[in-house]
Amino acid sequence: MRYFEDFPEGLVVELGEVALSEDEILAFARQFDPQPMHTDPVAARESIYGGLIASGWHTVGAYMRLLVDGVLGDSASVGSPGVDNLRWLKPVKPGDRLHARLTVLEAKPSNSRPEWGIIRTRGEMTNQRAEVVMRVEAVNFFTRRMSGS
Amino acid sequence: MRYFEDFPEGLVVELGEVALSEDEILAFARQFDPQPMHTDPVAARESIYGGLIASGWHTVGAYMRLLVDGVLGDSASVGSPGVDNLRWLKPVKPGDRLHARLTVLEAKPSNSRPEWGIIRTRGEMTNQRAEVVMRVEAVNFFTRRMSGS
Numbered sequence: 274m275r276y277f278e279d280f281p282e283g284l285v286v287e288l289g290e291v292a293l294s295e296d297e298i299l300a301f302a303r304q305f306d307p308q309p310m311h312t313d314p315v316a317a318r319e320s321i322y323g324g325l326i327a328s329g330w331h332t333v334g335a336y337m338r339l340l341v342d343g344v345l346g347d348s349a350s351v352g353s354p355g356v357d358n359l360r361w362l363k364p365v366k367p368g369d370r371l372h373a374r375l376t377v378l379e380a381k382p383s384n385s386r387p388e389w390g391i392i393r394t395r396g397e398m399t400n401q402r403a404e405v406v407m408r409v410e411a412v413n414f415f416t417r418r419m420s421g422s
Numbered sequence: 423m424r425y426f427e428d429f430p431e432g433l434v435v436e437l438g439e440v441a442l443s444e445d446e447i448l449a450f451a452r453q454f455d456p457q458p459m460h461t462d463p464v465a466a467r468e469s470i471y472g473g474l475i476a477s478g479w480h481t482v483g484a485y486m487r488l489l490v491d492g493v494l495g496d497s498a499s500v501g502s503p504g505v506d507n508l509r510w511l512k513p514v515k516p517g518d519r520l521h522a523r524l525t526v527l528e529a530k531p532s533n534s535r536p537e538w539g540i541i542r543t544r545g546e547m548t549n550q551r552a553e554v555v556m557r558v559e560a561v562n563f564f565t566r567r568m569s570g571s
Contacts (some may be wrong), residue, residue, distance in 0.1 A: 338454050350472060
């Protein structure tokens with residue numbers, strides 16, 4: 274079980290890989306982001322992207338899943354107030370192998386809730402050509418390790 | 423068809439309402455954000471949230487869907503480089519009625535691509551108690567209306 278104290282500034286965690294299939298890209302986009310470059314392979318070929326690309330919200334969802342599996346699921350996380358600087362830097366195409374990495378930018382105790390600590394992180398997804406396709410900065414609250422726990 | 427010129431600074435667009443069912447919250451979270459407050463009604467009841475809440479990524483996905491249905495789907499949008507200040511301000515529970523609103527914060531021509539314009543927006547989701555549950559600032563590129571089109 275990881276607590277606030279287990280996320281020191283500068284910590285880097287490799288979160289593993291994921292790829293989004295064409296079927297997954299279509300299913301997500303039909304539900305949440307039905308724009309032609311995400312839902313229609315033919316129209317997507319004629320777009321500036323030259324083919325189907327994943328919704329940026331799908332890419333960040335896939336990152337979130339790796340973050341939960343690798344870090345948050347076995348931690349004293351109590352939630353997040355939000356994210357900043359979410360950037361979709363390169364298109365994500367079906368089958369692209371996306372590698373996720375978490376870096377702790379800042380770790381500080383909470384002033385208002387002394388039993389919590391505040392972690393600011395940068396998340397990145399990199400494709401098989403070593404291009405960063407997505408970047409996001411997030412804040413997460415974790416409970417602190419109490420003496421005896 | 424809406425072009426860059428159809429999104430003047432100060433424009434407000436009401437995007438309609440959506441509610442997330444318990445089944446939808448569970449299905450989304452099992453795929454993208456399997457933390458107990460999103461996937462396990464019993465564990466969620468014992469958490470600081472007092473019951474199941476939607477993943478913040480689900481809430482923003484539901485907002486995106488209303489944005490595509492109400493604005494982007496019938497526009498000359500060519501994509502988004504990203505978002506800032508995405509904040510989850512209040513928990514979203516099953517059945518909460520979420521009303522979405524788009525406000526254009528800034529509209530300016532692109533310097534590097536004269537055929538494009540750049541729109542900066544604030545999106546908000548408000549629940550049935552008039553509480554803002556989510557806020558996000560986004561940038562979108564749209565092609566400009568050319569003379570004759």
